Amino acid sequence: MTTPLLQVRGLTTRFRTERGTVKAVDNVSFDVAPGETLAIVGESGSGKSVTALSLLRLIPNPPGVIESGEILFEGKDLTKISDAEMRAIRGNRIAMIFQEPMSSLNPVLTVGMQIAEPINVHRGTPWSKAMEAAKALLEKVRIPDAAKRLDTFPHQYSGGMRQRAMIAMALACKPRLIIADEPTTALDVTVQAQILDLLKELTRETQASLILITHDLGVVARYADQVAVMYGGRIVEQAAARDLYKNPRHPYTRGLLSSVPRLDGDTSKRLVPIEGQPPDLSRLPAGCSFAPRCKQASSECLKQQPALRERAPNHLSACILDAIQ
Amino acid sequence: MGAATLTIAVPHDEPPRKRGFMTRLFRDKPLGAMGGLVLVFMVLCALFADVLAPYGQNQVSMLERLQAPSWQHWFGTDNLGRDVLSRCLYGARLSVIIGCSAAAIATLISVTVGIVSGYLGGRADMITQRFVDAWMSFPDLVILIVVVSVLGPGMPQTIGTLGLLLGIAGSRIIRSAVVSVRENMYVHAAQSLGASSLHILWKHILPNVLPPIIVLFTTRVGTVILAESGLAFLGLGVPPPAPTWGGMLSGSGRTFMFQGPWLALAPGLCLTMLVYSTNVFGDALRDLLDPRMRGSR
Numbered sequence: 001m002t003t004p005l006l007q008v009r010g011l012t013t014r015f016r017t018e019r020g021t022v023k024a025v026d027n028v029s030f031d032v033a034p035g036e037t038l039a040i041v042g043e044s045g046s047g048k049s050v051t052a053l054s055l056l057r058l059i060p061n062p063p064g065v066i067e068s069g070e071i072l073f074e075g076k077d078l079t080k081i082s083d084a085e086m087r088a089i090r091g092n093r094i095a096m097i098f099q100e101p102m103s104s105l106n107p108v109l110t111v112g113m114q115i116a117e118p119i120n121v122h123r124g125t126p127w128s129k130a131m132e133a134a135k136a137l138l139e140k141v142r143i144p145d146a147a148k149r150l151d152t153f154p155h156q157y158s159g160g161m162r163q164r165a166m167i168a169m170a171l172a173c174k175p176r177l178i179i180a181d182e183p184t185t186a187l188d189v190t191v192q193a194q195i196l197d198l199l200k201e202l203t204r205e206t207q208a209s210l211i212l213i214t215h216d217l218g219v220v221a222r223y224a225d226q227v228a229v230m231y232g233g234r235i236v237e238q239a240a241a242r243d244l245y246k247n248p249r250h251p252y253t254r255g256l257l258s259s260v261p262r263l264d265g266d267t268s269k270r271l272v273p274i275e276g277q278p279p280d281l282s283r284l285p286a287g288c289s290f291a292p293r294c295k296q297a298s299s300e301c302l303k304q305q306p307a308l309r310e311r312a313p314n315h316l317s318a319c320i321l322d323a324i325q
Numbered sequence: 326m327g328a329a330t331l332t333i334a335v336p337h338d339e340p341p342r343k344r345g346f347m348t349r350l351f352r353d354k355p356l357g358a359m360g361g362l363v364l365v366f367m368v369l370c371a372l373f374a375d376v377l378a379p380y381g382q383n384q385v386s387m388l389e390r391l392q393a394p395s396w397q398h399w400f401g402t403d404n405l406g407r408d409v410l411s412r413c414l415y416g417a418r419l420s421v422i423i424g425c426s427a428a429a430i431a432t433l434i435s436v437t438v439g440i441v442s443g444y445l446g447g448r449a450d451m452i453t454q455r456f457v458d459a460w461m462s463f464p465d466l467v468i469l470i471v472v473v474s475v476l477g478p479g480m481p482q483t484i485g486t487l488g489l490l491l492g493i494a495g496s497r498i499i500r501s502a503v504v505s506v507r508e509n510m511y512v513h514a515a516q517s518l519g520a521s522s523l524h525i526l527w528k529h530i531l532p533n534v535l536p537p538i539i540v541l542f543t544t545r546v547g548t549v550i551l552a553e554s555g556l557a558f559l560g561l562g563v564p565p566p567a568p569t570w571g572g573m574l575s576g577s578g579r580t581f582m583f584q585g586p587w588l589a590l591a592p593g594l595c596l597t598m599l600v601y602s603t604n605v606f607g608d609a610l611r612d613l614l615d616p617r618m619r620g621s622r
Contacts, residue, residue: 058513088519104510104511106515106532117515117520
């Protein structure tokens with residue numbers, strides 16, 4: 001087994017709010033191997049975006065703070081290095097793609113300047129050279145007529161093109177790890193597939209790892225190697241993508257999968273939704289945070305928090321019922 | 326049936342032509358361009374007042390008191406027989422200098438305080454804004470009178486005080502613009518790409534708050550000139566006999582309003598023209614510098 005590129009150990013991020021402290025990310029651990037794609041899946045408020053932002057230490061502080069845990073990347077603990085060292089990693093070794101291409105580009109700078117910017121910042125490359133590199137990058141993300149498009153402004157781009165430009169920005173310094181936070185949420189379905197294919201292809205080409213944050217299980221099935229399912233700020237199930245689909249162990253994952261229509265299954269059947277609301281992170285129940293919505297929950301589930309354990313080879317799940325089964 | 330010819334207009338996607346700034350100014354914003362020209366004209370008048378003025382600024386001629394505009398005295402003469410045109414030209418020097426430099430100082434202070442306070446947020450923002458609150462709770466005139474009575478009347482004092490007063494008040498406007506820009510995704514994106522705070526302020530925040538900055542500056546020019554005339558009226562501005570538009574307006578212009586209305590009209594029109602032309606020019610500038618407005622026509 002190769003050494004992982006990124007090792008996250010017991011990451012806990014808290015937000016101080018008027019209603020008390022909220023553990024947005026609670027004791028999250030995962031590894032990302034070089035060239036691997038990890039998908040972090042969960043509904044809104046499950047802590048997946050906060051996990052991503054924590055990795056780059058971009059949590060607004062105050063009110064947010066990374067309370068404990070280690071983020072080991074290329075032999076360094078990102079929670080311990082200085083701000084200057086962190087800036088040297090952001091955009092250079094680890095790059096991030098945000099969910100809203102409409103607002104992620106600065107409206108007053110040309111797209112070319114924005115793609116050239118990280119090259120100029122990190123490599124100290126003169127602007128003229130950086131602009132040439134930006135042109136090559138635009139071609140790489142398949143924007144037609146790249147030379148002309150370089151000098152145009154974001155409002156002259158379509159949504160899909162902007163996300164391509166964002167990918168070009170992220171790839172500018174050939175990062176080892178790319179974090180894509182719901183990169184296709186704001187896009188049309190047809191464009192979504194193109195963008196994800198492009199992202200996958202480019203990461204494979206550069207041997208970069210990818211953390212794909214999404215709520216779309218269809219995306220996961222097609223693009224991820226490993227999957228971590230998050231609920232209420234914790235990872236509740238973690239396995240290889242194939243394993244997870246074939247053999248979901250946590251009731252939440254099973255619920256998610258049965259709430260998605262399947263083309264190969266019986267389409268006349270009604271979908272089974274997960275009843276109830278996602279938990280309020282400031283008032284998590286004492287036991288399993290999914291228990292209030294879980295159909296199989298027993299009184300045991302409410303007593304203590306289930307630990308994430310390996311229930312089958314390379315298949316982790318946090319459900320006490322799983323142990324009994 | 327005869328062969329029908331069908332012509333299809335093929336829309337060809339012409340790339341936006343790169344037109345020079347001046348071309349765009351004159352073609353898209355003729356009013357703004359006019360404003361700019363008037364502004365340049367007035368600055369030139371101020372610079373070359375020595376050459377242009379037909380008479381000396383304080384050349385008194387008791388025989389020619391309160392004469393209506395004529396070929397000899399285009400704007401007439403005042404109660405001491407001084408040529409109003411000459412005084413307007415020399416006055417432009419003082420008024421334009423005071424107006425532009427105090428407005429520039431004010432804008433600089435507003436931008437610095439506003440951007441730092443808005444971008445840093447949190448406790449720094451709290452402290453700065455409470456200071457601004459306290460400052461703004463004093464009537465401007467009280468502060469002006471205190472400063473002028475301590476330092477004595479004069480141009481540098483007037484410029485400095487007005488600049489500081491308006492600058493601190495205006496920082497509110499810039500701060501609120503920065504706060505809304507700061508939350509934009511592209512600022513977070515720049516952070517995620519490893520840009521430093523200074524870089525983000527300069528490259529991402531400042532260009533996006535440029536429109537309110539330009540508007541702030543252009544409106545301040547007018548405010549400053551009017552404030553200076555108010556000060557002159559109280560005897561706290563630039564002391565006579567130095568001609569300023571405000572001083573002319575509130576001095577002889579007011580006293581002899583009925584005997585010689587041109588005394589008030591001439592500096593009043595100059596003032597109006599300067600303020601109006603800075604405003605339209607500033608508006609045009611704001612529209613032209615904003616890339617979102619480009620190609621919209």
